[in-house]
Amino acid sequence: MHEHDVELTVNGEQRRGRVEARTTLADFLRDHLGLTGTHLACEHGVCGACTVLVDGDAVRSCLLFAVQSDGAQVTTIEGIGPAPGELGPVQRAFMECHGLQCGFCTAGLVVSVTAFLDEHPSPDPSAIIDGLSGNLCRCTGYQGIVAAVRRATELRRESHAAGGAA
């Protein structure tokens, strides 16, 4: 099958690959770049588990072909924290509030919530529910996740006040 060269920036690093046209961004990240933190749970854009940031927007990487993301800036769960092994405010909030159990949907939620809070730094309760409604979680009953979004808004505010990066 005909292959294409792609070049994109992933978590701040320039990455290149050669892919079939049918290769999704999710498969490219996982299989070509070894970034297995992005998970596939439905592969048709419903569950949100594979969400990554593409040029700052939350995008379902199972619905985007790798060739479509040529030249883009991509951030995955591996790059969402301040430094390798460190937790950012959204990640810390998920830990504090028990916003994850099996952890499979978690990467997509952390990325989605990060993008959501970038746009809505002080969401009201109904905005939080709206913001979460594109991600499925089968373990938590969403209680810890909703609490984590509330907590993340506080942590981000504190972090901004302290002059740190969000």
Next chain:
Amino acid sequence: MTAGAIASVAGAGRFVGQSVQRREDPRLLTGAGTYVDDVSVPGMLHAAFVRSHVAAGVITQLEVDAAGALDGVVAVLTAADLNRSAGSMQPTIQLHDPANAPLRPLADGDVRFVGEPVALVVARSRAIAEDGCDLVVLDIDPTVPVLTADAALEPGAPLVHRERTSNLAQEQAVLLPQYDAAKAAATHVVRETFSQHRQTPTPMETRGIVAIARPASGELHCHLSSQNPHEARLVISRATGVPEHLVRVTARDVGGGFGQKFLLQREEVVVALAAHRIGRTIKWIEDRRENLIASTHARVDRTTCEVALDAGGNILGAFVDELEDAGAFPVGAAGGAAGAVGAFFPGPYRIPALSWIARAAWTNTCPRGAYRGPWMMETIAREQLIDATARAIGMDPLELRRRNVIGDDELPYTTPMGMTYEAITPAETLEQAARSIGYDEFRSEQRRAFDAHGLLLGIGLSLYVEPCAMGSMDPLGTETATVRVQPSGTVIVSLGSGSHGQGLETTMAQVVADELGIDLDQVIVLQGDTDVAPYGRGTGGSASAIIGANACRAASAVVRERACEIAAHLMEAAPVDLEIVGGEIRVKGTPARAIAWTEVARVAYHETARLGPDMRRGLEATESYTAPPATFANACHACTVEIDPATGVVRILRYVVSEDCGRMINPMIVDGQIAGGVAQGIGGALYEHVVYDDAGNPLTTTFMDYLIPTAAEIPEIEIHHIETPANNPGGHKGVGEGGAIGSPAAVFNAVADALALVGATVTRQPLGPRQVLDALAAVGR
């Protein structure tokens, strides 16, 4: 001398009982978890299945040459290649049950449900394997399928399994004259039939396997998404013929299971057989469509139940007739859970006489498998019958429950089926839930809102008693832990559990750190790997807190005893005078006479000359714990709803749980388990529904059709605890399944209560807009 007599642990309770943050989280929050699809091995091949597109039929053509010729395809395997040489695929607990469905690796000659695996294409990549599947020519001559348990049991119904003489998978009955006498003496007899519909656990991570064959050594190492690695190893060993000690099963991070990953299923067996046969490493990851149509389905029960009462509303006896659809190849029990529905039906109530019949039937549908509370139909039928009875005899359902719920003063209480309840609190949870949701106030508000505005508000209660960690059912009642102190003093705990979201790496470490009087970060828990853990029965059945924690406690006690013997020898003190405080073993009352835990560990391994000649070197222990025949947890769920009569949409207004899971190890994790279970129950009652058409084709094959709830559908869940210690060293009870068991009937009863305002009735789930509108239309609304 027992360990407890030697040294008390001053730090006990420093961690147990605390909402300690989870050790699992940092890796899972940074994308550093290792789920089965994250495992890659050099030279690894990929597999995809060709599946039946017909519910029942004869295979007239299966042509694989074109697929085999595709560039990149390594092998195409069918029943002719794999089935003859395969050993038993039956799970250990039913290995010798003659009533089993005739399991088989790949469909052979005929097909028995849509989605049944027919061939396996192995290729250089998953994409090529799927291309290869498209080139396999599969022709099936359809026959008439049986799609419901009723149809399956009709005289002359086509057989699902030609190896069997009927479609009756299971039949049990306990018919006692006491019930007939109770019924004859009763003032009221209320009989109802309730149905629960087809659902599926559908964990966010689908199933999968990476089967690594090593022909030179004969080893077969399988990475799985599994709740139960040791059982998977046994099945793979029997199926492939590779001896048990040469099979290794590893399940590192597991993305949910809810029962679906407790017993090994056929696809994993087929891939293991294929890897063993061709001597290569093969990965197969189930996709969501496969998961929804062919993994396991659950529920699909119909229960006719009857209750006999005296004039005061006191229950004299009950009768249950349970029929369940077991699908074509039920996973984990010959039929399903039908017998448990009958036996456990009395639940939290004083029901002195009971008769029951339970049947399960094979059908040409996806196999039935365990799903969080596999026999929950006992709670659904009983709790819905209580509400129906209350309406029938003109008594409030809370009052009817109060009259019949087993009180503290009646314990221990033995049910007609011989189960003895000791430390349960159904009456207390009933009152706590009723109070918390404001039951009486809601009743007034409901009446006022209906009279003034025609609003349809409803309130529902649901009580249950759940038997957890059945000690009498080998191997389900036993767990074994190894507690190994390293020369540095850090501790490795290994357990045969299969945590898949429950946070056992955290909770078991809490237990061990408390028992050894050391810091939590000095303890690591390894599980999910047959090569690192003693034999264990996996995680499922609301058991790990009971058997896992108490096994950890037992092994820790031995380690503590040995550590104190070493310390006593080094300090020339008597072991009985020692205590462990903050990482030191010291003489009670003389804090200056102390020795560091780390020094004891070092001496045990590296300075053994300091030990007495007869003292044991090293510092580790392996101990087992076997639970009593059953440990009972209980809860009451209360829920209020509003029905929109124009759209039929049910909105949950409030949701309250009052539960007793005994002594909690980590309340945060307990609440998480309950909330997750409640969400699944709400999903099941209102939204989730696996649908087949009349020919047995599944219509709900994506998450656009099979609707698991989002954050928008799940209300805030208010959880209250009553902690009554169970009869085990830690006082724990199970909590994994309860949320899911209690919730469907609470939601159903609330909807039925609202509909009763206009005289409408429901007896079936789900209660989606269509069903609610139909119920309203039936009474002219």
